[in-house]
Amino acid sequence: MACRTDKVVVGNGMVGHRFVELAAAIPGVAITVLGEEPRAAYDRVHLSDYFAGASASDLALPAAPSTATVRVGERVTAIDRESKTVRTDRGRRIGYDTLVLATGSYPFVPTIDGRDRPHCHVYRTIEDLDAIAASGAMPRRPPHLQGLHARRRSP
Numbered sequence: 001m002a003c004r005t006d007k008v009v010v011g012n013g014m015v016g017h018r019f020v021e022l023a024a025a026i027p028g029v030a031i032t033v034l035g036e037e038p039r040a041a042y043d044r045v046h047l048s049d050y051f052a053g054a055s056a057s058d059l060a061l062p063a064a065p066s067t068a069t070v071r072v073g074e075r076v077t078a079i080d081r082e083s084k085t086v087r088t089d090r091g092r093r094i095g096y097d098t099l100v101l102a103t104g105s106y107p108f109v110p111t112i113d114g115r116d117r118p119h120c121h122v123y124r125t126i127e128d129l130d131a132i133a134a135s136g137a138m139p140r141r142p143p144h145l146q147g148l149h150a151r152r153r154s155p
């Protein structure tokens with residue numbers, strides 16, 4: 001009889017989502033996904049379509065298989081490899097047999113004057129685009145868009 005294995009996936013982006021689709025098909029695997037964004041995985045490559053009228057639902061990737069537990073809006077803040085547990089910003093501790101880090105990258109912002117000012121945004125998530133649109137709706141100055149490198153990251 002197959003043993004149950006618990007996989008915890010940190011990050012519900014495009015890579016984490018694809019992993020879950022594949023791993024959920026393996027019998028005896030229990031998967032918990034922890035994503036810090038307030039919504040389930042979406043097509044980040046086509047993020048700019050959001051400015052062209054696509055909705056968040058239009059960008060959504062297919063729902064994760066029902067055998068996976070997806071917790072959105074929950075950030076992993078610590079990994080304890082001794083006890084094989086992760087801790088989240090909601091105070092939850094979750095044990096794992098296998099831990100998958102699918103945390104993607106964060107936008108690197110160079111140390112230029114004004115980077116901490118209001119209406120200075122990065123361009124990575126739907127929430128970022130909402131914030132840019134809100135800044136663009138402010139009177140006087142149009143938003144200034146600057147392409148920047150993204151760096152890989154881990155919790």
Ligand SMILES: Cc1cc2nc3c(=O)[nH]c(=O)nc-3n(C[C@H](O)[C@H](O)[C@H](O)COP(=O)(O)OP(=O)(O)OC[C@H]3O[C@@H](n4cnc5c(N)ncnc54)[C@H](O)[C@@H]3O)c2cc1C
Nearest residue numbers: 011012013014015035036044045075076103104105124155
């Ligand atoms: C505007 C834009 C356009 C792009 N266009 C292209 C393109 O044309 N072609 C191309 O190949 N690539 C493109 N990319 C890059 C592509 O989107 C990324 O390579 C891809 O999304 C990477 O997937 P990922 O799952 O590794 O990371 P991500 O999509 O970044 O997902 C990682 C997820 O993990 C979450 N996370 C991070 N740390 C934690 C934590 N501690 N706890 C919980 N969750 C956490 C993040 O919030 C995020 O939701 C584009 C990216 C952007 C922003």
